Amino acid sequence: MREVQALGATTSNTAVSWTGGKDCNLALLAAWRDPSLRVTALVCFRPEDALFRAHPIVLMEAQAEVLDLPLLHVIIPRDSSDYKAAYVTGMRQLREDHGIVVMATGDMDLVGSMSRNWIEECGEEAGIAAFLPLWHADRAGCLLQLLTEGFAVRFSCVKSPWFDASWVGRTIDQETFAAMQAMAAAPPAGSDAKALDLGGERGEYHTMCFDGPLYAHSVEMELEDEATEIRDQPGQKAGERWWTIRVRPVAKEEPSNKERAALKKSFYQSMIAD
Helix, strand or coil: CCCCCCCCCCCEEEEEECCCCHHHHHHHHHHHCCCCEEEEEEEEEEECCCCCCCCCHHHHHHHHHHHCCCEEEEEECCCCCCHHHHHHHHHHHHHHHHCCCEEECCCCCCCCCCCCCHHHHHHHHHCCEEECCCCCCCHHHHHHHHHHCCCEEEEEEEECCCCCHHHCCCECCHHHHHHHHHHHHCCCCCCCCCCCCCCCCCCCEEEEEEECCCCCCCCCEEECCCCEEECCCCCCCCCCCEEECCEEECCCCCCCHHHHHHHHHHHHHHHHHC
């Protein structure tokens, strides 16, 4: 049985910025356990027609189903000349249409040239407060929480020089955690790259979650046997190699003739009993 949401006498309708990875799952758990917040939705912010290789939409939809929360989409138009204004407009729509007044996010640190947290900055203009439970959190502590809370998390995208293709699809467990700690202790040999950020905050890796304390049951997805290398991506440095792995819903088997007959018989028996 999944954990019951902790609710106080007064609560604020809260959505969680969602990618399906480890950090937004931890943010959801923190919001769920905060008695001042009532989690009512997951929100995927995405550019129009974006192909989410590291965070497949089909996985997010399956997660939302087992979490029993709606997955709302805020689409940033491809021809938008002001990305921030489009983001703020989308957040305002969430407030007006769904009563969202708090946005939880698994952000850990500033990204690129940003001087403030993006959700916090856009939320101020949209009238939505930011809830940042992982902000400047200890990276190792967050990974350990995944293990102690029983999350099932796999690598959905990895990048050299820290990782190779064999890491894609692997589960974050004690063994992989120890290997990652070693990568975080020193820069990769033969490269000018920095040591691994354990949280993947510089984009070294991405993850996808298949189970956790709030999931009614495990998300059923099939992973391809081999990693897919992607090239010429925005932000991809010369010599860097990136790998992802494709997922697809588990195909449901059609019932056999014998099973159909049994179901039909059971149905008619129930009709007679009524």
